[in-house]
Amino acid sequence: MSIATRLLHSIPVDEQTGAIAVPIYQTSTYVQEAPGVNKGFDYARTGNPTRLALENLVATLEGGHSGYAFASGLAAIDAVVKLLSAGDQIVAIDDIYGGAFRLFEHVYRRLGIDIVYCDTTNAENVAKTITDKTKLIWLESPSNPTLKVSDIAAISAIAKAHNCLLCVDNTFASPILQRPIELGADIVVHSGTKYLGGHSDLIAGIAVAKTEELAKELKFIQNASGGILGPFDCFLTIRGIETLPLRIERTSTSALEVAKFLETRPEVARVYYPGLESHPNHEVAKKQQSGGFGGIIALALTEDTIEAATKLVTSTKYFKLAESLGGAKSLLCHPATMTHKSIPAPTRQASGVADGLVRLSVGLEDAADLIADLAQALDALAAIKEEHVVTKEGELVVA
Numbered sequence: 001m002s003i004a005t006r007l008l009h010s011i012p013v014d015e016q017t018g019a020i021a022v023p024i025y026q027t028s029t030y031v032q033e034a035p036g037v038n039k040g041f042d043y044a045r046t047g048n049p050t051r052l053a054l055e056n057l058v059a060t061l062e063g064g065h066s067g068y069a070f071a072s073g074l075a076a077i078d079a080v081v082k083l084l085s086a087g088d089q090i091v092a093i094d095d096i097y098g099g100a101f102r103l104f105e106h107v108y109r110r111l112g113i114d115i116v117y118c119d120t121t122n123a124e125n126v127a128k129t130i131t132d133k134t135k136l137i138w139l140e141s142p143s144n145p146t147l148k149v150s151d152i153a154a155i156s157a158i159a160k161a162h163n164c165l166l167c168v169d170n171t172f173a174s175p176i177l178q179r180p181i182e183l184g185a186d187i188v189v190h191s192g193t194k195y196l197g198g199h200s201d202l203i204a205g206i207a208v209a210k211t212e213e214l215a216k217e218l219k220f221i222q223n224a225s226g227g228i229l230g231p232f233d234c235f236l237t238i239r240g241i242e243t244l245p246l247r248i249e250r251t252s253t254s255a256l257e258v259a260k261f262l263e264t265r266p267e268v269a270r271v272y273y274p275g276l277e278s279h280p281n282h283e284v285a286k287k288q289q290s291g292g293f294g295g296i297i298a299l300a301l302t303e304d305t306i307e308a309a310t311k312l313v314t315s316t317k318y319f320k321l322a323e324s325l326g327g328a329k330s331l332l333c334h335p336a337t338m339t340h341k342s343i344p345a346p347t348r349q350a351s352g353v354a355d356g357l358v359r360l361s362v363g364l365e366d367a368a369d370l371i372a373d374l375a376q377a378l379d380a381l382a383a384i385k386e387e388h389v390v391t392k393e394g395e396l397v398v399a
């Protein structure tokens with residue numbers, strides 16, 4: 001069965017009424033016949049039928065045992081880190097999402113968890129960085145924002161050899177393009193805010209566990225810490241997921257066209273897109289992803305300054321300047337001053353998040369319109385630069 005069919009038919013029809021859309025069970029508690037005698041639900045932090053439908057859906061898509069829905073992607077990440085104890089260590093990708101970095105560094109380090117970062121695009125680096133304290137390897141693939149692709153199967157073998165867990169943040173690829181559990185990961189997390197929701201209208205997070213044992217631990221943490229997703233947002237996420245295969249197909253096709261166009265522009269020094277042959281991890285991306293390379297592109301401007309990046313991100317018409325990604329409308333952002341500003345400049349720059357780096361989330365508009373929009377914004381950038389040369393060099397240039 002294809003993933004689209006499996007997806008749509010993993011969404012249950014309501015048994016009580018036959019409703020084809022999952023009902024929103026907006027309730028805090030459930031009436032019991034006698035203490036402990038109930039219909040499978042007792043209190044809505046512990047369980048809710050709308051949430052359960054979403055959790056089962058994502059678990060099926062990711063090929064895991066069970067899924068758990070949280071109030072945000074970061075709440076899902078937080079739940080996974082709570083599997084660890086003080087004294088444990090995480091080995092994480094250096095190009096990590098800024099919010100995850102902040103959580104690791106400013107909350108969990110204080111609570112006694114050590115975190116070390118390395119360039120996971122070379123699996124050898126992971127093997128060299130692991131110590132006997134390492135309990136969790138943290139990957140994002142492709143990563144946010146420089147689209148680094150790590151070999152999930154190779155790193156999962158290293159994790160197994162060292163008896164530690166491998167968690168993959170699969171937000172960028174979505175389960176349509178990549179299923180890390182099938183490649184050996186133990187846990188997958190998503191910012192459901194992005195492609196799963198898909199319409200820029202909610203904040204959500206999901207964690208999927210491969211085994212029953214891990215699922216039990218995550219469920220315990222979800223209930224104990226309580227960062228659950230509310231029923232209406234569960235409903236919206238399910239509705240978003242119904243069109244996920246279509247949206248991912250469309251955005252992947254358009255993004256490849258946009259990336260190829262950007263490669264032709266002199267104002268752009270480098271285009272980061274796993275679907276391009278010029279991408280250093282293109283072969284690994286081809287091996288572990290299927291059906292396309294997603295809708296996120298990063299570009300490094302030839303003029304590597306915050307000023308040039310600011311000019312570009314304020315000159316587009318269809319690409320709206322905003323944090324977030326994965327919605328129907330195209331967005332762009334400047335990671336150095338927006339999503340990744342919580343990472344100190346030297347650390348940020350060392351991991352490739354340069355001052356002149358701009359991230360694009362290619363939406364569902366026509367690719368030709370998006371390309372025209374970027375072309376005029378890059379022209380505006382080039383015009384500014386020319387003016388700059390004239391004023392700087394004075395008569396010399398005019399003569």
Ligand SMILES: *Cc1c(COP(=O)(O)O)cnc(C)c1O
Pocket residue numbers: 072073074075097099100140144169171172190191192193194203204205
């Ligand atoms: C946005 C994002 C997150 C955080 O998700 P929220 O829903 O904003 O909490 C985590 N990982 C990646 C890769 C993201 O893009």
